[in-house]
Amino acid sequence: MRCRTLYFTAPRKVELREESLPAPGADEVRVEATCSAISAGTEMLIYHGRFPRDLEMDAVISGLRGGFRYPLAYGYACAGIVRELGNDIAPEWLNRPVFAFQPHTSGFVCKPASLFPIPNSLSPETACFLPNMETAVNLVQDGAPVFGERVLVLGQGVVGLLTASLLAEFPLEALVTADCYERRCDSSPVPRRAALDPDAPDFRQKARALLGEGADLTFELSGRPETLNDALALTRFAGRIVIGSWYGEKRAEIDLGGAFHRSRIQLISSQVSTIAPALSGRWDKKRRFDVAWKALERIHPEKWITHRFPVEQAEEAFRLLDERPEETIQVVINYQA
Numbered sequence: 001m002r003c004r005t006l007y008f009t010a011p012r013k014v015e016l017r018e019e020s021l022p023a024p025g026a027d028e029v030r031v032e033a034t035c036s037a038i039s040a041g042t043e044m045l046i047y048h049g050r051f052p053r054d055l056e057m058d059a060v061i062s063g064l065r066g067g068f069r070y071p072l073a074y075g076y077a078c079a080g081i082v083r084e085l086g087n088d089i090a091p092e093w094l095n096r097p098v099f100a101f102q103p104h105t106s107g108f109v110c111k112p113a114s115l116f117p118i119p120n121s122l123s124p125e126t127a128c129f130l131p132n133m134e135t136a137v138n139l140v141q142d143g144a145p146v147f148g149e150r151v152l153v154l155g156q157g158v159v160g161l162l163t164a165s166l167l168a169e170f171p172l173e174a175l176v177t178a179d180c181y182e183r184r185c186d187s188s189p190v191p192r193r194a195a196l197d198p199d200a201p202d203f204r205q206k207a208r209a210l211l212g213e214g215a216d217l218t219f220e221l222s223g224r225p226e227t228l229n230d231a232l233a234l235t236r237f238a239g240r241i242v243i244g245s246w247y248g249e250k251r252a253e254i255d256l257g258g259a260f261h262r263s264r265i266q267l268i269s270s271q272v273s274t275i276a277p278a279l280s281g282r283w284d285k286k287r288r289f290d291v292a293w294k295a296l297e298r299i300h301p302e303k304w305i306t307h308r309f310p311v312e313q314a315e316e317a318f319r320l321l322d323e324r325p326e327e328t329i330q331v332v333i334n335y336q337a
Helices: 042-048 130-143 158-167 182-187 203-211 227-234 285-299 311-323
Strands: 002-010 013-020 029-038 078-085 097-100 107-110 115-117 150-154 174-178 215-220 235-243 266-269 305-310 330-334
Touching (some): 002 311, 013 311, 029 097, 130 158, 130 215, 130 235, 130 285, 150 158, 150 203, 150 227, 158 174, 158 285, 174 203, 203 227, 215 227, 227 235, 305 311, 311 330
Parallel strands (some): 150 174, 150 215, 235 266, 305 330
Antiparallel strands (some): 029 078, 029 107, 078 097, 097 115
16 A cells, blocks of 8 residues: 655655555554645744754654654644554444544554544534644633633634634624735634734734724734734733744744833743643543534634645645745645545
C-alpha cells in the first residue's frame, strides 16, 4: 500500500512524496484521507521558515512529535474513512468517517484512540474545522466574557471568525472585529460597520466609538505581534487581553512604556494543548471536544472554504496563501477525485 504525503522541505517549498504505508497491526486501522485543511497561521510560519528550531511540534498530539526542522510533514486537520482493520479492532469501525490530527497525507495507519468519529450531521470538510473550533472554545474560556461586556477581536482568519461567532452567542454590549482583508471583514459575524480595517488611519478612533471607554476583553488573533499595540491602546483599565496568536520568530516593538504601566491590563497567554488550570478540575479535552463538535453544527464554518485543491496541486495552494492571502479564508486539500 502506498500513500502520498506533503513535506515542507525549505522556505517556500513543499514537495509531495510517495511513501509505503504498512499494513495495520492487530490494534490499528488504516484510514483513507478525504480532505485536510491548511492552517494559514502555523503552517505558513513553517512555509516561510519562521519557526523556532528548538521547540517541539506538539507535546500532546502523538502524530506531531519531534522538533521543527526540514524536511517536515505537518498539518493537523485531516478527515477520512477507515478502510482496513487490524485483527483486534471491532468491525463497526470499518467505513466509519473519522477526523485525525494528522499531517497532509492521502492515508495513514493509527490506533482508534487517536481518531474522532465524525457525527452524521457533519461533512468531512466541516470536520476539518475541529482543531480551530477547539482553539476558539479554549480562547473564549480563557477570556471568560461577562454579561454586558464590550469585546474586541483582532484578526478574522479562521480562528478569529470562529471565536467571534462563539462570542456573538453571548449577551455582550458590543462586539467589534478587525482584519486587514476585506473578504474576512465581510465574513465576520458582526454588523459590517463593526468589522474594521486595522490598517486604516482612523481605526482606533472608529473602534473607540464602538467600544466606549474601551474593550473589557480583547482577543489578539491576527498573527502580527505589532497588533498587540492596538490591543493595549483599545483595552480599558483592568481589562484582559487574550493572546492566541503564535508569532514564531516574528518580532515587533511593543509599547509598554506608556499607559500600560498603570492600566492593570492582564495579558493572558492562551494555547489549546492544555486546559486552563482554573477549569481543569471540571473540564478535560473530551468535554471540550464535545462542545466543539456541537459548535460546528451551529456555526457551519464550511461557508468559509474559499479554495479547494487536489493534493497534486498542493504547492499552488501554499503559493496562493503566500502571495494572495487577501483572496482566501480556508483552503482545503482533497485526496479523492
